[in-house]
Amino acid sequence: MVCMTGIGCSTTQSPSQPQPKHRVNDGSERQDLRHQPMDVVELPKPSVSITIEGEYRVITTNGLPNHEIGEFPNPSNPNALRSQNKEIRIPLYPTPSSGLIPSAPEFGVALNGVIFDSGTGEFWTVTGERGRSAWNYDASSTNNQGRFGTDFNHAHVNPTGKYHYHGVPTSLLESLAHGHIHDDHAHEMIHLGWAFDGYPIYAPFGYEDPDDPTSEIVGLTSSYQLKHGTRPGPPDGPGNSYDGTYAADYEYIEGSGDLDRSNGRTGVTPEFPDGTYYYIITNEFPSVPRTWVGTPGPEFNRRPPGDAPRGMHQGHPEDNEDKLPGEPLKSTHTQVQSVNPAYFMEDALAAPIVKEERILSDGTTALCYIIRTYSEPHEHEMGPWAPTHIDDDAGKGGIWLQDGEVHDVDGPFVRDIAEFYDDPDWKLYREDGSIRVTDTKEAFEAAARPNVDPKYHNYVVEGRPEWIDRNVFVYVIPVHPIYQTEPTLLGRAGGPRDDRSDVNANGRPEGGPPPRGNRPDGPPPVRRDGQGSADQHQRGGTEITALGIAFNGVNFDPPAPVDAILAAHTLAPFDDAGGHINPHNGYHYHTVTGHTKEIVQHDGHAPMIGYMMDGFGLYAHANEDGTIPNDLDECGGHTDSIRGYHYHAGAAGENQIIKGFRGIPGSMTVGQE
Ligand SMILES: [Zn+2]
Ligand SMILES: [Zn+2]
Ligand SMILES: [Zn+2]
DSSP: OOOOOSSSSOOOOOOTTTOOOSSSOOOOGGHHHHHOOOOOOOOOOOOOEEEEEETTEEEEOOOOOSOOOOOOSTTTOOOOOOOOEEEEESSSSEEEEEEEEEEESEEEEEEOOEEEEOOOBBBOOOTTTSSOSSOOBTTTTTGGGHHHHHOOEEEOOTOOOEEEESSSHHHHHHTTTTOOOBTBOOOOOOOOEEEETTEEEEOSSSSTTEEETOOOOOEEEOOOOOOOSOOOTTTTTOSSSSOOOOOEEEEEEETTSSSTTSSSEOOOOOSSSTEEEEEEEOOTTSSSSSSEEOOOOOHHHHHTTOOOOSSSSSSOOOOOTTOTTOOOOOSOOOOOOOOOOSSSOGGGGGSOOEEEEEEOSSOEEEEEEEEEEEOOOOOSSOOOOSSSBBBOGGGGOOOOEEEEEEEEOHHHHHHHHHTTOOTOOOOBBBBTBOOOOOSSHHHHHHHHHSSSOOGGTEEEEEOOOOGGEEEEEEEEEESOOOOOSEEEEOTTTTTSHHHHHHHHHTTTOOOOOOSSOOOTSSOOOOOOOOOOHHHEEEHHHBOOOEEEEEESSSSOOSOOOOHHHHHHTTTTTBBSEEEEEEEEEEEESSSSOOOOOOOOOTSOOEEEEETTSSSSSEEEESSSOOOOOOOOTTSSSSEEETTTEEEEOOOOOTSSSSSSSSOOEEEEEEEOO
């Protein structure tokens, strides 16, 4: 029997959920229950959302596991699974408390919305009746499996129907590690969830050197050890040898394992590259920590001892009396993930990434990462772009995007372009077969400007890295992206700026100031309302300078204004990585072709390739198995339980990396080094 009184487990229950036929509130009904298990009812789909609201991480969950579970009720557990209705608010910025705070019954929540319970409500008593004593039956002990009916996830169901973990959540861990578990550990630390004091919870393995993310991943052990000898006999204790049946069978011996009294330690993690305190769910006692080192949210502090947890709101945001005053709820209940600066390649950075309060494009202030790069790729070459002879093969040229297709810009493509565009005015080569390519800095600048110098009509426009200044690109990206129900949609190709509008996005006269850069104190430049032409853009006054940034520090640009380029019978090819150069803003990408640093996702999801200016992650177009998500919104993004809201890049041939911002973008400016 499990958690009979609700002391050991939450008794929180939604008023709207179906009531169990036999509700249990005290031990007197115990026998009853054993013989009349709760009815199994039809359950909704598991649902969880994790959002940032003010200074809180808000987890809204129905508590239903998203993985296989054991059978409930079972002979050792009469309880049937029920949907819960919880809104849990935990501090976004954890603060250490002056002493350890007992965390029972509920310690934290897994990323799938299932709760981690610290202790149980079952105690040995001298009379055998229900009550409390120093001898708390421990659900993490295999000795007690018959008592608690735990399944292969070290989890079980309490009388309110709440499925909860008392140890390593095996199925969840396997899915988060995507089966990459060998010898009980994966090749990376696995983030499992959040403790209610705000610190993260990890799987039972971590870096051998807690401060070195390149050190080996090893199993981490608690510093609790079984006591030697026998327990006191009645009336002081249950007698017999210390075998782990009771939590009190263990003692903390500092330094005997890797972890501290709260089963945690401080170090770097993939999610916290600058270091954090974190908890470990160990394979051995205590499995789920029994104390918090940080201060839990105010609701948890108010909890009277032995009462049900009060951190659980019964469902509706308007019930949150502790909502920060004056803090508008910008986010909907969609999970968001913070930006991880460690993903950026060290070579890409002109300076270390710093965090500062900055103004976003909507005028609000937010904590932002300031990322300074040179916008030069390090993992691939720049170019080639233009072939020089109509006999050249694809290795001598780059690519061109048309109607969603990627075309190699080889000699024959250039030769046949009049046919390709069904326009006899095209002729990009001379009688001897040589191709007209801008081969000086001056020619490039004259051909790349919006009013193309007539001398360079029918030219392939190519800018070379040696012709441009080495600029520092300053990206301001919100640390915690803010999900907006109303997205900011972007224009289609021919829109705000680029290549030649890179030179002159606002229709400035030749020789005018470049559209981005040189105005560190100016209004935030990343934002354009609605869709439309460069003309509208000019009137609108706001301007998009970058959609986002690859992990190599190169920016993702809005669509190239292909129509304008073609109108002057010029071609401005991209290299195989989807990038090219413009005179003022250097090298940038217009499409994603898989040539840049990727962060592999362990569940087969498309790899991560960068961040957009609103702080949401950008992932490749297709998943590992080639499938393409079918639920993308008008911006090109969607939400899943692991990555939260994120974008998928448009197909390589699309000339459009994302279609809009779901969050509030920061800014990007360019200044000479
Ligand atoms: Zn329990
Ligand atoms: Zn461009
Ligand atoms: Zn996705």
